[in-house]
Amino acid sequence: MTPRTTELPQPRRPGSYRVALVCLGNICRSPMAHVVLEERLADAGLADRVEVTSSGTGDWHVGNPMDRRAAATLAAAGYDPTRHRARQWGGNDDADLVLAMDLANLADIGGRSDRVMLFRDFDPLEPGSEVPDPYYGGDSGFEEVLAMVERTASALVAALGESAT
Template sequence: MSYHVCLVCMGNICRSPMAEIVLRATLAGHGLGDLVTVDSAGTGDWHQGGPMDARAAAMLADHGYDGSQHRARQFLPDWWGGIDLVLAMDARNLDALRRLAPAGADVRLFRSFDPAAPPGAEVPDPYYGEREGFAEVLRMVEAASAGLAGHLAATLPRSTGV
């Protein structure tokens, strides 16, 4: 059985898909690709079915990641039963998710897994900015992904192959 992580931002076209793709690659690099399922969604429905923002995809491509297959979707309340950890990119989305969450759901800020980030640190929305905003998001996402991969490597049971 796979551990399931869902990354969530507002429209699922910039931050959360960048995080999904980076986290998936990071987990594979830690040998956890078969143990953890990663996906993403938005709290809003504006971009459902559409591709990732072209600037986000270009930033990922510039760093060796492929975001071409991403299609935006909205987080649905009936997903809670199949997700172990929901990670919001910012406090606004965290609040929205917590309002939807059943008791006991594990909902946190994504950057809480970055050991260098201060408590409450967010991944800022680069949508209305320039290229540097997407580069900053990628740096934050890579740091949080590394921290989360380390956490999961230390806490998830692994098959012994016996």
């Protein structure tokens, strides 16, 4: 699948940018992307200008920590997964950019728009692809998701560096 665009929408407020990440339950993919993206933004000196949130379209896990396998995969790679608590998507009219992890999540939040895209639209290797849900698989699925998230987050941070100034 080819992405519609990889250009970021303009920020709603000068000097700040809000990114919302959305998956199904907010315990695997979107929180992994949240943790990695926040760290990459901090490393790039953008943490004070870009706010990241994550949520799930379902309410099954609200208030719970990240899936233990997702957390273990992040921790093994040097990230801190401990602060995450699952939230449910309730719409986010003030987000500058909403990134869904897969096509079902994208449909659940109303489909593509100027501010709503797939997370992997920014993936330099497979733009427009979905982030597969590792929940029902083994540890290797979480490692695969982390690799996708890391490279996509790096590309997204580069784009945000140009837009969030």
